Amino acid sequence: MQTGLDVLHTTDWDRTFHAYGASGDAPGRLSGLLTDDPDTLTRSLGYLYSAMLHQGSLFPATVPTVLFVAGLLDRPDRGRPYPDTGASPEPLRAALLGFVRDAAESATIDATDTEVAERARLEPAERERAIDAIRAEDEQVWEEPVLEALTWQAVADLRAAAPALRDAVQPLLTCPDALLRSRAVEAAAAVAALGGLDLDLSGAADMAETRDEAAVIVLAKGEAGGDTAEFLTHADPAIRACAALAPALRDDAEATRVLVEALEDPRAADQWFGSRPAAFGGHVRFTLVRTLAERARPEDAERLLPVHRRMAALSSAYTAERDCGPLLELAFPRTPGADAGGEPTGVQRAYLRALLDNDDLWAETVADFSVHLKGLGLPTDREGVRLLIGD
Incomplete structure (x- = not known):
């Protein structure tokens, strides 16, 4: 299976698509990964995640893109993209390995090859009609079932590409650079899970x-x-x-x-x-x-109350949904559409009291946490929580 520049040159990019439509722009945007200019590299990496793996979603054009990226992994790093944060910029290949990993994870689905093939079943004429509609910027086609079938075909195609991706990643498992080795290990694991392949990390483990x-x-x-x-x-x-x-x-x-x-x-x-x-x-x-x-199960909520108290004590309005949300769901199990009703139990009161004890949780109103509380049938403000537990 082709990788690298061969894929860039032989793929009919106008007859496939990404998150924003037909992917005829791909050769120009992806070729930026061949430069050593930080600005260009940063824009091209952004394109990978905005167009080809938008919010973790797979598209037909994602598959040749991943194969192109895989073919760049044996090229020495010449430039470094700008980092997202104030950290030191990573080598380009570290970022490319991250993309291979993320794409593989997005296509790793609990379904057999036969099941995937069935969901991807589509008459060639129907596929061509959909591509023509996308190229014509017909917004309605994005709502049609044909798009789902094309996405399943992308899953099948990326699974089929797993051996080629593994071969591209494998040499970096024992490269001298520790960061690249780690990124290669992560990519290799994701590719192995995608394709049901054996994972040999012995070389990386030795180093x-x-x-x-x-x-x-x-x-x-x-x-x-x-x-x-x-x-x-x-x-x-x-x-x-x-x-x-x-x-x-x-x-x-x-x-x-x-x-x-x-x-x-x-x-x-x-x-x-x-x-x-x-x-x-x-x-x-x-x-x-x-x-x-x-x-855990709902009956474990009491046993895990000390964990919840520690998480609530260090949390803030901005992290509360991720800090406290998981265990709150355990303590307040709900059936979708059911009315919360009733008085809170002693354990539930203790869970809520832990939230009340941290002023930082209520210093600002952040949508994520408020929506989470509402979804559990709980008040979204501090005073409401106080009234609920009788404090």
């Missing part, structure tokens, strides 16, 4: 020298469906927690205990890594508490 690298390897092993139970007793609490996040350990009591232990000091967990693994989308504590809540 790992830091907590950051070890954590990425353990997380990758878990993401690919591996058994990480042996790391639950590791001397490093960060490695133990990374092992506990593995989906295969969802029902493992020791993994749950490790997550609770890690959240005994959420601020410390946030400081574990110099270069935070991609598995943590934001503060480390967000992922830990979300996973813990997802694995």
Whole structure:
């Protein structure tokens, strides 16, 4: 399967599309990744995420784009794009590996190849009609079922590309640069999960020298469906927690205990890594508490109340939805459309009192947290919560 410049030159970009319509602009925009100018590189990387992987969504043009990007991974870094934050800019290949990882994750769906093929079934004439409509900027076509079928075809195509993506990423698993190795490990795990491929991280593991690298390897092993139970007793609490996040350990009591232990000091967990693994989308504590809540049942709410109190105590109006939302859902389970009704239980009162005890949670009104509270049938203001629990 072709990668790199071959894909850029042979793809009929006018007959495929991205988030904003026909992708005839792709060759010009993607070729910016071949320069060493930071401004151009930054714009081209932005294009990858705005047009080709818009808000994590896959499009038919995403597939040749990922294959083009994969073919650039063996090119030495000449320029660095500007970073999103004040951090030092990463090498271009680190950003490209991140895109490969993100695209693979967006296409990793719990469906067999046969099921995907069935959902992608589409008469060639119908596909051509849809492409013509997109090129004509017919807004109505975006609401038609044909677009869903074309998206499923993109999933199938990216699955088929997984071996080529693996081959492109593999050499970087043992490159001298530690950051590139870690990004390659993350990309390799996502590609393996996408295509149902074996994941061999032995070379990267042999070269790992830091907590950051070890954590990425353990997380990758878990993401690919591996058994990480042996790391639950590791001397490093960060490695133990990374092992506990593995989906295969969802029902493992020791993994749950490790997550609770890690959240005994959420601020410390946030400081574990110099270069935070991609598995943590934001503060480390967000992922830990979300996973813990997802694995628990409503009857576990009382046992997990100390965790909730610690999360509520350090939270703010801007992080409350991610800090407190997961365990609040556990304490206030609701059936969609049901009326909350009734007096709160003692445990529920304790959960709400923990929110009231932190002034920072109520210093400003932030939509995310207010919407979350409303969705649980709870008041969205501090006084309303006080009245509910009788304080």
